[in-house]
Amino acid sequence: MAVKKFDLNIERILDNWEVYHALREIIANALDEQTITNSQPIKIFFDEEKKLHIKDFGRGIRYEHLTQNENEEKLKHPNLIGKFGVGLKDALATFDRKEIKVLIKSKHNDIILGRSEKNDFHDIITLHAYIMKASDPKMDGTEFIITGCKEEDLYKAKELFLLFSEKKLLESTQYGEVFENNSISSIYINGVKISEEENFLFSYNITSLTASIKKSLNRERTNVGRIAYADRVKSILLQCKSETVINKLVTDLNSYERGTIHDELKWVDVASHASKIANSQSKVIFMTPSELQDGVLLVERAKQNGYEILTIPDNLKEKISGQVDVEGNEIVDLNFFQRDLNNNFYFNFVARDALTESEIKILDKIPFLFKLIGGKPEMINEIKISETMQLDENTYFEAVGLWKKPDIIIKRSVLKNESSFFGTLLHEIAHATSFASDMSLKFESELTNLLGIITSYLLKELEKAEMLDR
Numbered sequence: 285m286a287v288k289k290f291d292l293n294i295e296r297i298l299d300n301w302e303v304y305h306a307l308r309e310i311i312a313n314a315l316d317e318q319t320i321t322n323s324q325p326i327k328i329f330f331d332e333e334k335k336l337h338i339k340d341f342g343r344g345i346r347y348e349h350l351t352q353n354e355n356e357e358k359l360k361h362p363n364l365i366g367k368f369g370v371g372l373k374d375a376l377a378t379f380d381r382k383e384i385k386v387l388i389k390s391k392h393n394d395i396i397l398g399r400s401e402k403n404d405f406h407d408i409i410t411l412h413a414y415i416m417k418a419s420d421p422k423m424d425g426t427e428f429i430i431t432g433c434k435e436e437d438l439y440k441a442k443e444l445f446l447l448f449s450e451k452k453l454l455e456s457t458q459y460g461e462v463f464e465n466n467s468i469s470s471i472y473i474n475g476v477k478i479s480e481e482e483n484f485l486f487s488y489n490i491t492s493l494t495a496s497i498k499k500s501l502n503r504e505r506t507n508v509g510r511i512a513y514a515d516r517v518k519s520i521l522l523q524c525k526s527e528t529v530i531n532k533l534v535t536d537l538n539s540y541e542r543g544t545i546h547d548e549l550k551w552v553d554v555a556s557h558a559s560k561i562a563n564s565q566s567k568v569i570f571m572t573p574s575e576l577q578d579g580v581l582l583v584e585r586a587k588q589n590g591y592e593i594l595t596i597p598d599n600l601k602e603k604i605s606g607q608v609d610v611e612g613n614e615i616v617d618l619n620f621f622q623r624d625l626n627n628n629f630y631f632n633f634v635a636r637d638a639l640t641e642s643e644i645k646i647l648d649k650i651p652f653l654f655k656l657i658g659g660k661p662e663m664i665n666e667i668k669i670s671e672t673m674q675l676d677e678n679t680y681f682e683a684v685g686l687w688k689k690p691d692i693i694i695k696r697s698v699l700k701n702e703s704s705f706f707g708t709l710l711h712e713i714a715h716a717t718s719f720a721s722d723m724s725l726k727f728e729s730e731l732t733n734l735l736g737i738i739t740s741y742l743l744k745e746l747e748k749a750e751m752l753d754r
Contacts, residue, residue, distance in 0.1 A: 288415040303384060314426070326340045338428040349372070393417065394417070395569075445713075463489065469485075470487045471488055476517070485532060571583070667694065668692070
Protein backbone atom coordinates (compact mmCIF):
# COMPACT_ATOMS: atom_id res chain seq x y z
CA MET A 285 0.00 0.00 0.00
CA ALA A 286 1.43 3.38 -1.03
CA VAL A 287 2.02 5.67 1.96
CA LYS A 288 2.82 9.38 1.83
CA LYS A 289 4.51 11.02 4.78
CA PHE A 290 3.20 14.41 5.78
CA ASP A 291 5.43 16.35 8.19
CA LEU A 292 3.13 18.01 10.72
CA ASN A 293 5.89 20.53 11.45
CA ILE A 294 4.37 21.56 14.76
CA GLU A 295 6.26 24.52 16.14
CA ARG A 296 4.79 24.33 19.61
CA ILE A 297 3.64 21.30 21.60
CA LEU A 298 1.27 22.16 24.43
CA ASP A 299 2.90 20.31 27.32
CA ASN A 300 0.04 21.23 29.65
CA TRP A 301 -2.57 19.53 27.46
CA GLU A 302 -4.09 16.28 28.65
CA VAL A 303 -5.87 13.67 26.55
CA TYR A 304 -9.25 15.30 27.19
CA HIS A 305 -7.96 18.58 25.73
CA ALA A 306 -7.10 16.74 22.52
CA LEU A 307 -10.50 15.04 22.47
CA ARG A 308 -12.10 18.44 22.88
CA GLU A 309 -10.50 19.58 19.61
CA ILE A 310 -11.66 16.51 17.70
CA ILE A 311 -15.21 16.87 19.01
CA ALA A 312 -15.19 20.63 18.28
CA ASN A 313 -14.13 20.04 14.67
CA ALA A 314 -16.85 17.42 14.25
CA LEU A 315 -19.51 19.78 15.63
CA ASP A 316 -18.31 22.59 13.37
CA GLU A 317 -18.54 20.33 10.34
CA GLN A 318 -22.06 19.34 11.37
CA THR A 319 -22.99 23.05 11.56
CA ILE A 320 -21.37 24.02 8.26
CA THR A 321 -22.86 21.14 6.26
CA ASN A 322 -26.14 20.89 8.20
CA SER A 323 -25.51 17.16 8.38
CA GLN A 324 -26.83 14.65 10.92
CA PRO A 325 -25.61 14.79 14.56
CA ILE A 326 -22.14 13.50 15.31
CA LYS A 327 -21.61 10.15 17.01
CA ILE A 328 -19.31 9.47 19.95
CA PHE A 329 -18.96 5.97 21.37
CA PHE A 330 -16.61 3.24 22.62
CA ASP A 331 -16.68 -0.04 20.67
CA GLU A 332 -16.27 -3.55 22.06
CA GLU A 333 -12.48 -3.21 21.86
CA LYS A 334 -12.60 -0.04 24.01
CA LYS A 335 -11.66 2.09 21.03
CA LEU A 336 -13.23 5.55 20.99
CA HIS A 337 -15.02 6.65 17.82
CA ILE A 338 -15.78 10.29 17.02
CA LYS A 339 -17.62 10.60 13.72
CA ASP A 340 -19.25 13.41 11.77
CA PHE A 341 -21.20 13.14 8.51
CA GLY A 342 -19.77 16.11 6.65
CA ARG A 343 -17.43 16.42 3.69
CA GLY A 344 -14.56 14.32 4.99
CA ILE A 345 -11.09 15.35 6.04
CA ARG A 346 -8.33 15.78 3.46
CA TYR A 347 -4.61 15.77 4.17
CA GLU A 348 -4.52 19.40 3.00
CA HIS A 349 -6.39 20.33 6.19
CA LEU A 350 -3.23 19.55 8.13
CA THR A 351 -1.48 22.56 6.57
CA GLN A 352 -3.88 25.30 7.67
CA ASN A 353 -2.96 28.00 10.14
CA GLU A 354 -6.28 29.87 10.26
CA ASN A 355 -9.40 28.48 8.70
CA GLU A 356 -10.96 31.21 6.55
CA GLU A 357 -14.24 29.30 6.30
CA LYS A 358 -14.53 29.12 10.09
CA LEU A 359 -13.50 32.71 10.59
CA LYS A 360 -16.41 33.85 8.42
CA HIS A 361 -19.00 31.66 10.16
CA PRO A 362 -20.47 33.33 13.29
CA ASN A 363 -21.45 30.20 15.25
CA LEU A 364 -18.50 27.85 14.95
CA ILE A 365 -16.23 26.68 17.74
CA GLY A 366 -12.84 26.50 16.03
CA LYS A 367 -11.13 29.48 14.43
CA PHE A 368 -7.41 28.79 14.39
CA GLY A 369 -7.18 25.63 12.26
CA VAL A 370 -4.26 24.42 14.37
CA GLY A 371 -6.34 22.65 17.01
CA LEU A 372 -6.23 19.36 15.11
CA LYS A 373 -2.44 19.41 14.91
CA ASP A 374 -2.19 20.24 18.62
CA ALA A 375 -4.51 17.34 19.37
CA LEU A 376 -2.50 14.91 17.27
CA ALA A 377 0.72 16.02 18.97
CA THR A 378 -0.89 15.48 22.37
CA PHE A 379 -2.08 11.99 21.39
CA ASP A 380 1.45 11.13 20.31
CA ARG A 381 2.98 12.47 23.52
CA LYS A 382 0.47 10.45 25.58
CA GLU A 383 1.07 7.31 23.43
CA ILE A 384 -2.50 7.31 22.17
CA LYS A 385 -2.98 5.70 18.75
CA VAL A 386 -5.19 7.41 16.19
CA LEU A 387 -6.71 6.32 12.89
CA ILE A 388 -8.47 9.00 10.85
CA LYS A 389 -10.79 7.82 8.10
CA SER A 390 -12.68 9.62 5.32
CA LYS A 391 -13.62 8.92 1.73
CA HIS A 392 -10.52 10.86 0.70
CA ASN A 393 -7.86 9.05 2.70
CA ASP A 394 -6.88 7.13 5.84
CA ILE A 395 -4.39 8.81 8.18
CA ILE A 396 -2.29 7.44 11.06
CA LEU A 397 0.52 9.01 13.09
CA GLY A 398 4.16 8.06 13.21
CA ARG A 399 7.60 9.43 13.73
CA SER A 400 9.98 9.82 10.82
CA GLU A 401 13.05 11.67 9.62
CA LYS A 402 12.51 15.25 8.60
CA ASN A 403 12.96 15.72 4.88
CA ASP A 404 16.64 16.50 4.07
CA PHE A 405 17.46 16.39 7.81
CA HIS A 406 18.04 12.73 8.65
CA ASP A 407 19.17 13.47 12.19
CA ILE A 408 15.85 15.11 13.13
CA ILE A 409 12.86 12.91 13.93
CA THR A 410 9.45 14.62 13.85
CA LEU A 411 5.81 13.66 14.06
CA HIS A 412 4.33 12.81 10.68
CA ALA A 413 0.90 11.94 9.37
CA TYR A 414 0.99 8.85 7.18
CA ILE A 415 -1.47 9.39 4.34
CA MET A 416 -2.93 6.22 2.80
CA LYS A 417 -5.62 5.32 0.28
CA ALA A 418 -9.11 5.48 1.72
CA SER A 419 -10.27 2.12 3.06
CA ASP A 420 -13.91 3.19 2.57
CA PRO A 421 -14.22 5.54 -0.43
CA LYS A 422 -18.01 5.74 -0.02
CA MET A 423 -18.18 6.77 3.64
CA ASP A 424 -19.75 10.06 4.70
CA GLY A 425 -17.82 12.47 6.88
CA THR A 426 -14.76 11.84 9.02
CA GLU A 427 -14.19 9.25 11.72
CA PHE A 428 -11.49 9.29 14.37
CA ILE A 429 -10.77 5.88 15.92
CA ILE A 430 -8.73 6.44 19.05
CA THR A 431 -7.01 3.64 20.96
CA GLY A 432 -5.72 4.04 24.50
CA CYS A 433 -7.89 6.79 25.96
CA LYS A 434 -10.13 6.20 28.98
CA GLU A 435 -13.80 6.85 29.56
CA GLU A 436 -12.74 9.46 32.12
CA ASP A 437 -10.91 11.35 29.37
CA LEU A 438 -14.06 11.45 27.26
CA TYR A 439 -16.15 12.51 30.26
CA LYS A 440 -13.81 15.44 30.94
CA ALA A 441 -13.84 16.42 27.28
CA LYS A 442 -17.64 16.35 27.02
CA GLU A 443 -17.90 18.46 30.19
CA LEU A 444 -16.39 21.31 28.16
CA PHE A 445 -19.34 21.36 25.74
CA LEU A 446 -22.72 22.91 26.34
CA LEU A 447 -24.26 20.26 24.09
CA PHE A 448 -23.54 17.53 26.64
CA SER A 449 -24.21 19.55 29.79
CA GLU A 450 -28.00 19.07 29.98
CA LYS A 451 -28.31 22.66 31.18
CA LYS A 452 -31.81 24.11 30.93
CA LEU A 453 -32.15 26.98 28.44
CA LEU A 454 -34.00 29.92 29.97
CA GLU A 455 -33.84 32.53 27.21
CA SER A 456 -32.14 33.26 23.90
CA THR A 457 -31.08 36.73 22.73
CA GLN A 458 -29.20 38.12 19.74
CA TYR A 459 -25.99 38.11 21.77
CA GLY A 460 -26.23 34.71 23.42
CA GLU A 461 -28.18 32.39 25.68
CA VAL A 462 -28.99 32.22 29.38
CA PHE A 463 -29.01 28.84 31.10
CA GLU A 464 -30.09 27.69 34.52
CA ASN A 465 -27.23 27.33 36.95
CA ASN A 466 -27.23 24.72 39.69
CA SER A 467 -23.78 25.28 41.17
CA ILE A 468 -20.73 26.88 39.57
CA SER A 469 -21.60 28.96 36.55
CA SER A 470 -20.12 28.05 33.17
CA ILE A 471 -19.28 30.57 30.45
CA TYR A 472 -19.40 29.16 26.93
CA ILE A 473 -18.47 30.64 23.59
CA ASN A 474 -20.39 29.01 20.76
CA GLY A 475 -20.97 26.02 23.00
CA VAL A 476 -17.44 25.49 24.35
CA LYS A 477 -16.63 26.29 27.96
CA ILE A 478 -13.97 28.96 28.34
CA SER A 479 -14.39 29.90 32.01
CA GLU A 480 -16.25 29.29 35.26
CA GLU A 481 -17.75 31.78 37.71
CA GLU A 482 -18.39 30.90 41.34
CA ASN A 483 -20.80 33.78 42.06
CA PHE A 484 -22.85 34.14 38.87
CA LEU A 485 -26.60 33.58 38.95
CA PHE A 486 -26.75 31.99 35.48
CA SER A 487 -24.58 30.18 32.97
CA TYR A 488 -24.12 31.82 29.57
CA ASN A 489 -23.40 30.82 26.00
CA ILE A 490 -22.01 33.78 24.07
CA THR A 491 -22.80 33.50 20.36
CA SER A 492 -21.95 37.03 19.25
CA LEU A 493 -18.29 37.74 19.94
CA THR A 494 -16.86 41.16 20.78
CA ALA A 495 -13.40 42.32 19.76
CA SER A 496 -12.30 41.88 23.37
CA ILE A 497 -13.41 38.24 23.39
CA LYS A 498 -11.72 37.49 20.07
CA LYS A 499 -8.51 39.05 21.31
CA SER A 500 -8.59 37.07 24.56
CA LEU A 501 -9.33 33.66 23.07
CA ASN A 502 -6.22 31.56 23.01
CA ARG A 503 -5.57 28.22 21.34
CA GLU A 504 -6.36 26.42 24.58
CA ARG A 505 -9.68 28.32 25.00
CA THR A 506 -9.22 28.18 28.76
CA ASN A 507 -8.74 30.67 31.60
CA VAL A 508 -10.32 33.55 29.69
CA GLY A 509 -10.74 36.38 32.19
CA ARG A 510 -14.08 38.00 33.09
CA ILE A 511 -12.92 41.34 31.74
CA ALA A 512 -13.08 39.83 28.23
CA TYR A 513 -16.69 38.63 28.36
CA ALA A 514 -18.36 40.78 31.05
CA ASP A 515 -19.76 43.34 28.59
CA ARG A 516 -21.27 40.62 26.43
CA VAL A 517 -22.90 38.93 29.44
CA LYS A 518 -24.38 42.31 30.37
CA SER A 519 -25.71 42.72 26.83
CA ILE A 520 -27.35 39.31 27.01
CA LEU A 521 -29.07 40.11 30.31
CA LEU A 522 -30.21 43.54 29.13
CA GLN A 523 -32.05 41.81 26.27
CA CYS A 524 -33.80 39.32 28.56
CA LYS A 525 -37.53 39.72 29.08
CA SER A 526 -38.72 36.24 30.05
CA GLU A 527 -40.57 35.90 33.33
CA THR A 528 -38.22 33.14 34.52
CA VAL A 529 -35.02 35.14 34.05
CA ILE A 530 -36.45 38.40 35.37
CA ASN A 531 -37.98 36.73 38.44
CA LYS A 532 -34.64 35.16 39.29
CA LEU A 533 -32.90 38.52 38.86
CA VAL A 534 -35.43 40.34 41.03
CA THR A 535 -35.36 37.64 43.71
CA ASP A 536 -31.60 37.84 43.78
CA LEU A 537 -31.72 41.62 43.91
CA ASN A 538 -33.74 41.31 47.10
CA SER A 539 -30.76 39.45 48.62
CA TYR A 540 -28.74 42.69 48.59
CA GLU A 541 -29.33 43.49 52.25
CA ARG A 542 -28.29 39.95 53.28
CA GLY A 543 -25.05 40.26 51.33
CA THR A 544 -25.76 37.17 49.21
CA ILE A 545 -26.38 38.93 45.91
CA HIS A 546 -24.79 37.40 42.78
CA ASP A 547 -22.27 39.32 40.72
CA GLU A 548 -24.56 40.09 37.78
CA LEU A 549 -26.81 42.14 40.05
CA LYS A 550 -23.81 44.22 41.15
CA TRP A 551 -23.81 45.64 37.62
CA VAL A 552 -26.12 48.62 38.00
CA ASP A 553 -27.36 48.46 34.37
CA VAL A 554 -28.47 44.86 34.83
CA ALA A 555 -30.08 45.61 38.20
CA SER A 556 -31.84 48.62 36.66
CA HIS A 557 -33.17 46.49 33.79
CA ALA A 558 -34.51 43.87 36.20
CA SER A 559 -36.08 46.57 38.36
CA LYS A 560 -37.90 48.19 35.43
CA ILE A 561 -39.38 44.91 34.29
CA ALA A 562 -40.33 43.96 37.86
CA ASN A 563 -42.04 47.35 38.23
CA SER A 564 -44.13 46.63 35.13
CA GLN A 565 -45.04 43.07 36.07
CA SER A 566 -45.84 43.21 39.78
CA LYS A 567 -46.75 45.53 42.65
CA VAL A 568 -43.34 46.35 44.10
CA ILE A 569 -41.71 49.29 45.83
CA PHE A 570 -37.95 49.84 45.78
CA MET A 571 -36.27 51.02 48.99
CA THR A 572 -32.69 51.40 50.21
CA PRO A 573 -31.68 50.00 53.62
CA SER A 574 -31.63 53.50 55.12
CA GLU A 575 -35.14 54.19 53.79
CA LEU A 576 -36.37 50.99 55.40
CA GLN A 577 -35.13 52.31 58.73
CA ASP A 578 -36.20 55.94 58.35
CA GLY A 579 -39.53 55.36 56.63
CA VAL A 580 -41.06 52.80 58.99
CA LEU A 581 -44.53 54.32 58.67
CA LEU A 582 -44.39 54.36 54.89
CA VAL A 583 -43.08 50.79 54.79
CA GLU A 584 -46.05 49.61 56.82
CA ARG A 585 -48.46 51.57 54.64
CA ALA A 586 -46.89 50.09 51.53
CA LYS A 587 -47.30 46.56 52.88
CA GLN A 588 -50.91 47.30 53.86
CA ASN A 589 -51.52 48.47 50.30
CA GLY A 590 -50.22 45.16 48.93
CA TYR A 591 -46.73 46.23 47.85
CA GLU A 592 -43.75 43.86 47.97
CA ILE A 593 -40.67 45.62 49.37
CA LEU A 594 -37.48 45.21 47.30
CA THR A 595 -34.30 46.38 49.00
CA ILE A 596 -31.80 47.97 46.62
CA PRO A 597 -28.39 49.68 46.96
CA ASP A 598 -28.07 53.46 46.87
CA ASN A 599 -26.41 53.54 43.44
CA LEU A 600 -29.36 51.65 41.94
CA LYS A 601 -31.81 54.01 43.67
CA GLU A 602 -30.07 56.94 41.97
CA LYS A 603 -30.24 55.12 38.64
CA ILE A 604 -33.96 54.30 38.63
CA SER A 605 -35.50 57.09 40.70
CA GLY A 606 -37.83 59.14 38.53
CA GLN A 607 -37.39 56.74 35.59
CA VAL A 608 -40.12 54.77 33.83
CA ASP A 609 -40.40 51.02 33.35
CA VAL A 610 -40.69 49.11 30.06
CA GLU A 611 -44.39 50.01 29.82
CA GLY A 612 -43.90 53.71 30.55
CA ASN A 613 -44.99 53.64 34.20
CA GLU A 614 -42.94 55.57 36.75
CA ILE A 615 -40.73 53.45 38.99
CA VAL A 616 -42.36 53.05 42.41
CA ASP A 617 -39.79 54.06 45.01
CA LEU A 618 -40.34 55.63 48.41
CA ASN A 619 -40.59 59.16 47.01
CA PHE A 620 -43.15 58.11 44.40
CA PHE A 621 -45.20 56.22 46.99
CA GLN A 622 -45.20 59.17 49.38
CA ARG A 623 -46.14 61.59 46.60
CA ASP A 624 -48.94 59.29 45.49
CA LEU A 625 -50.27 59.06 49.05
CA ASN A 626 -50.21 62.84 49.45
CA ASN A 627 -51.86 63.42 46.09
CA ASN A 628 -54.74 61.20 47.14
CA PHE A 629 -54.87 62.52 50.69
CA TYR A 630 -57.85 64.22 52.30
CA PHE A 631 -57.58 66.30 55.48
CA ASN A 632 -59.95 65.51 58.31
CA PHE A 633 -60.52 69.08 59.49
CA VAL A 634 -61.89 69.71 62.99
CA ALA A 635 -64.46 72.48 63.51
CA ARG A 636 -63.95 74.88 66.42
CA ASP A 637 -67.03 73.65 68.22
CA ALA A 638 -65.64 70.08 68.15
CA LEU A 639 -62.48 71.12 70.02
CA THR A 640 -61.99 70.81 73.77
CA GLU A 641 -61.98 73.81 76.03
CA SER A 642 -58.23 73.62 76.57
CA GLU A 643 -57.61 73.40 72.79
CA ILE A 644 -59.80 76.46 72.16
CA LYS A 645 -57.91 78.32 74.88
CA ILE A 646 -54.64 77.77 72.99
CA LEU A 647 -56.17 78.74 69.65
CA ASP A 648 -57.43 82.00 71.11
CA LYS A 649 -53.83 83.08 71.75
CA ILE A 650 -52.98 83.06 68.02
CA PRO A 651 -53.82 86.79 67.55
CA PHE A 652 -51.30 87.61 70.29
CA LEU A 653 -48.57 85.71 68.40
CA PHE A 654 -49.37 87.59 65.20
CA LYS A 655 -49.18 90.85 67.17
CA LEU A 656 -45.68 89.90 68.36
CA ILE A 657 -44.41 89.54 64.78
CA GLY A 658 -46.06 92.70 63.49
CA GLY A 659 -49.45 91.40 62.46
CA LYS A 660 -50.90 88.52 60.56
CA PRO A 661 -49.04 88.06 57.25
CA GLU A 662 -51.31 88.90 54.31
CA MET A 663 -50.58 85.62 52.49
CA ILE A 664 -52.07 83.60 55.37
CA ASN A 665 -55.83 83.17 55.30
CA GLU A 666 -56.67 80.78 58.13
CA ILE A 667 -55.15 78.47 60.73
CA LYS A 668 -56.85 75.06 60.39
CA ILE A 669 -56.71 71.99 62.63
CA SER A 670 -56.80 68.44 61.15
CA GLU A 671 -56.90 64.99 62.70
CA THR A 672 -54.82 63.63 59.80
CA MET A 673 -51.82 65.07 57.97
CA GLN A 674 -49.84 64.44 54.81
CA LEU A 675 -46.50 62.69 55.11
CA ASP A 676 -43.43 64.87 55.51
CA GLU A 677 -41.17 64.46 52.47
CA ASN A 678 -38.03 64.46 54.62
CA THR A 679 -39.00 62.28 57.58
CA TYR A 680 -41.66 60.06 55.93
CA PHE A 681 -43.84 60.54 59.04
CA GLU A 682 -47.03 62.55 59.30
CA ALA A 683 -46.21 66.23 59.31
CA VAL A 684 -47.20 68.20 62.44
CA GLY A 685 -47.67 71.38 60.46
CA LEU A 686 -48.09 72.38 56.84
CA TRP A 687 -48.20 75.61 54.86
CA LYS A 688 -50.73 74.87 52.13
CA LYS A 689 -51.42 78.20 50.48
CA PRO A 690 -53.39 80.14 51.63
CA ASP A 691 -53.82 78.24 54.93
CA ILE A 692 -51.63 76.84 57.67
CA ILE A 693 -52.74 73.37 58.76
CA ILE A 694 -51.65 71.93 62.10
CA LYS A 695 -52.19 68.42 63.40
CA ARG A 696 -54.65 68.28 66.29
CA SER A 697 -52.35 66.26 68.55
CA VAL A 698 -49.93 69.24 68.62
CA LEU A 699 -52.71 71.45 69.98
CA LYS A 700 -52.58 69.63 73.30
CA ASN A 701 -49.35 71.43 74.18
CA GLU A 702 -49.08 75.22 74.01
CA SER A 703 -45.32 75.42 73.40
CA SER A 704 -45.41 72.71 70.70
CA PHE A 705 -48.36 74.36 68.99
CA PHE A 706 -46.86 77.84 68.82
CA GLY A 707 -43.44 76.46 67.85
CA THR A 708 -45.08 74.60 64.96
CA LEU A 709 -47.18 77.62 64.02
CA LEU A 710 -44.13 79.88 63.96
CA HIS A 711 -42.31 77.32 61.77
CA GLU A 712 -45.14 77.31 59.20
CA ILE A 713 -45.42 81.11 59.28
CA ALA A 714 -41.76 81.21 58.25
CA HIS A 715 -42.56 78.94 55.30
CA ALA A 716 -45.45 81.20 54.29
CA THR A 717 -43.52 84.45 54.52
CA SER A 718 -40.32 83.12 52.93
CA PHE A 719 -41.98 80.97 50.26
CA ALA A 720 -39.14 78.55 50.90
CA SER A 721 -38.83 74.88 51.93
CA ASP A 722 -37.13 73.30 54.94
CA MET A 723 -33.34 73.39 55.10
CA SER A 724 -33.13 76.24 52.62
CA LEU A 725 -31.13 79.33 53.54
CA LYS A 726 -34.10 81.59 52.81
CA PHE A 727 -36.37 79.67 55.18
CA GLU A 728 -33.73 79.49 57.92
CA SER A 729 -33.15 83.24 57.64
CA GLU A 730 -36.89 84.00 57.91
CA LEU A 731 -37.33 81.68 60.91
CA THR A 732 -34.33 83.31 62.60
CA ASN A 733 -35.83 86.74 61.91
CA LEU A 734 -39.18 85.79 63.50
CA LEU A 735 -37.47 84.32 66.54
CA GLY A 736 -35.44 87.49 66.86
CA ILE A 737 -38.55 89.69 66.74
CA ILE A 738 -40.32 87.65 69.42
CA THR A 739 -37.24 87.40 71.64
CA SER A 740 -36.62 91.14 71.39
CA TYR A 741 -40.23 91.86 72.39
CA LEU A 742 -40.07 89.47 75.35
CA LEU A 743 -36.79 90.92 76.56
CA LYS A 744 -38.28 94.41 76.53
CA GLU A 745 -41.29 93.14 78.50
CA LEU A 746 -38.96 91.54 81.04
CA GLU A 747 -37.03 94.79 81.41
CA LYS A 748 -40.27 96.66 82.04
CA ALA A 749 -41.31 94.08 84.65
CA GLU A 750 -37.99 94.37 86.48
CA MET A 751 -38.22 98.16 86.42
CA LEU A 752 -41.70 97.98 88.01
CA ASP A 753 -40.40 95.64 90.72
CA ARG A 754 -37.79 98.17 91.67
